[in-house]
Amino acid sequence: MAGSQTLIKICGLTDEEAVETAVEAGADFLGFVFFPKSPRAVTPERVVEMVADLPPEIWDEVKTVGLFVDPTDADLDAVFRILRLDVVQLHGDETPERVEHIRLEYGVEVIKAIGVATAADLDGAKAYAGIADYLLFDAKPPAGADRPGGNAVSFPWDLMLKWSDPSDTLWFLAGGLTPDTVGEAMRQSCAPGVDVSSGVESAPGEKDPELIARFIAAVAAEDDAA
Numbered sequence: 001m002a003g004s005q006t007l008i009k010i011c012g013l014t015d016e017e018a019v020e021t022a023v024e025a026g027a028d029f030l031g032f033v034f035f036p037k038s039p040r041a042v043t044p045e046r047v048v049e050m051v052a053d054l055p056p057e058i059w060d061e062v063k064t065v066g067l068f069v070d071p072t073d074a075d076l077d078a079v080f081r082i083l084r085l086d087v088v089q090l091h092g093d094e095t096p097e098r099v100e101h102i103r104l105e106y107g108v109e110v111i112k113a114i115g116v117a118t119a120a121d122l123d124g125a126k127a128y129a130g131i132a133d134y135l136l137f138d139a140k141p142p143a144g145a146d147r148p149g150g151n152a153v154s155f156p157w158d159l160m161l162k163w164s165d166p167s168d169t170l171w172f173l174a175g176g177l178t179p180d181t182v183g184e185a186m187r188q189s190c191a192p193g194v195d196v197s198s199g200v201e202s203a204p205g206e207k208d209p210e211l212i213a214r215f216i217a218a219v220a221a222e223d224d225a226a
């Protein structure tokens with residue numbers, strides 16, 4: 001396992017080979033999408049199958065993330081009855097109070113996604129700093145998109161240099177990253193973590209193991225060079 005300083009989340013995993021590649025290459029977070037309209041949507045039963053053959057010792061280093069959009073407690077219960085997740089990613093309009101409730105009620109870490117187009121969007125994120133365990137800064141969806149994330153769209157990475165947070169909550173840069181762009185994105189944003197979905201796919205919902213390995217190697221190379 002390679003391992004790197006910058007946290008790496010591979011999101012929208014849908015098959016065993018991609019999961020194994022992500023783990024072997026050194027991903028820190030494995031993301032599974034529980035948003036029915038997504039081409040990456042999975043069931044909790046399917047996630048149980050996908051991770052079943054991973055060596056148990058990896059769970060000291062790797063976290064499972066379930067991605068939801070404005071979930072009710074019933075939505076979360078339906079997944080947690082079958083699958084124990086380490087982290088819940090909230091990609092909708094969840095309030096800080098809702099983030100806090102989910103952390104306490106489900107005993108999980110929470111990643112709160114924040115849509116970014118301009119520096120003004122960073123102001124709204126401050127309400128979640130120190131409440132969510134991690135923030136994830138993602139591009140706002142294009143007009144007419146049928147999902148709030150996973151759209152292969154970027155925002156200006158250097159906007160993140162304007163982010164200041166006394167609580168030092170860890171954060172991910174997301175949105176349209178690829179193996180070819182992630183190094184430059186890391187240099188421009190100084191992100192402590194990076195997240196990718198579309199950029200490691202051959203088609204929506206079909207992860208490409210080679211692209212996953214290249215993405216993680218590119219992050220490690222940038223870490224080594226820094």
Ligand SMILES: O=C(O)c1ccccc1NCC(=O)[C@H](O)[C@H](O)COP(=O)(O)O
Nearest residue numbers: 011038149150151152175176196197198
């Ligand atoms: O992936 C989806 O289909 C999705 C659906 C609903 C909300 C969020 C979704 N994806 C979020 C992500 O995969 C990432 O956290 C992030 O948006 C980066 O995606 P990408 O631009 O595809 O790399």
